[in-house]
Amino acid sequence: MNDPNNYPTYSQPTVKAAENFLKSIVPYYESVIVITVSKKMSGTFETIANAAKNIDSVGEKITVIDSKLNSGGQGPVVLKAAQEIDKGKELKEIKKTIYDTIENxxxxxxxxxxxxxxxxxxxxxxxxxxxxxxxxxxxxxxxxxxxxxxxxxxxxxxxxxxxxxxxxxxxxxxxxxxxxxxxxxxxxxxxxxxxxxxxxxxxxxxxxxxxxxxxxxxxxxxxxxxxxxxxx
Structure with a gap:
């Protein structure tokens, strides 16, 4: 894995791929929250945000949040969001908790x-x-x-x-x-x-x-x- 002469590469998912994924889950939920890796580190946020806009132009059903963190830091944020959902909190409260957790x-x-x-x-x-x-x-x-x-x-x-x-x-x-x-x-x-x-x-x-x-x-x-x- 650390061999510089044979190091793996990866590519950004397309907006279409993200759109197809969102379309496969959105009908089954009242709302969808996507918490992405920091947009300063990856194009994932923009990809998901554009896909979400194509599906939900007014932003009523899909919320895309820039965690401003990476994998290890995202974990606690996503976990906290899941805990708030399990408690039956309203979407507005859940989003506030997510943003507060990101800051902390x-x-x-x-x-x-x-x-x-x-x-x-x-x-x-x-x-x-x-x-x-x-x-x-x-x-x-x-x-x-x-x-x-x-x-x-x-x-x-x-x-x-x-x-x-x-x-x-x-x-x-x-x-x-x-x-x-x-x-x-x-x-x-x-x-x-x-x-x-x-x-x-x-x-x-x-x-x-x-x-x-x-x-x-x-x-x-x-x-x-x-x-x-x-x-x-």
Whole structure:
């Protein structure tokens, strides 16, 4: 997977494909909410939004929301939306909760190299160049606009873990962490290490630990691990 000479590629779904999918589910629901990866990182939001507009021009039945997050950060947002739906909340209330959860969600990603994020446009080229030259192991997050940013660089992954632990402690000292989750790309040992560290720090186990999708793994690189948290 990390072989630069034989690295997989992917393509954006077409508006027509998205439209066909939405048409297959819309008739069975009173309303549909689509929560996409950050539009700063992917064209998915625009694709889905255009498909939704073709089907529902006035926007009464399909709501498309830019999560301003990626896979690991989207998970807690989608989970919260599902919980609100299960409670029988009105659409307006559910949408407000989704937007509030997006604002209160952060993600910290420990990666071995930035080259895959840079090549996919997930973060800016100059930060990748600096990390590559110095052979540093970056900690990546997402800013309020939904763009990938480097918030720390270490000489080794162990130091990265310490950096993320310090960030989590700083947040937990100021706010209540109501939930968190751990995702990884073929790095279950690192994910289990994170579970031990943050269960002790936060006082609760993660909502879940799971592997990220192949597309996200391609952009972040194999061996990465991330923690996403939601504050009150």
């Amino acid at each position: 969600t952060k993600i910290f990603v420990s990666v071995d190299t930035l080259k895959y994020m840079v090549s996919s446009g997930r973060t800016k080229k100059h930060t990748g160049f600096a990390a590559k030259i110095l052979n540093l192991k970056p900690v990546v997050s997402i800013d309020r606009s939904g763009e990938g940013i480097v918030i720390g660089k270490s000489l080794c992954l162990k130091a990265n873990t310490k950096r993320i632990e310090a960030l989590m402690k700083e947040i937990s000292d100021r706010k209540k962490i109501v939930s968190y989750s751990i995702v990884h790309a073929d790095a279950i040992n690192r994910a289990n290490e994170y579970e031990q560290i943050f269960t002790s720090l936060i006082g609760r186990r993660p909502e879940y630990i799971t592997e990220i999708s192949s597309i996200v793994a391609m952009n972040a690189g194999m061996g990465c691990v991330a923690i996403a948290l939601v504050t009150d």
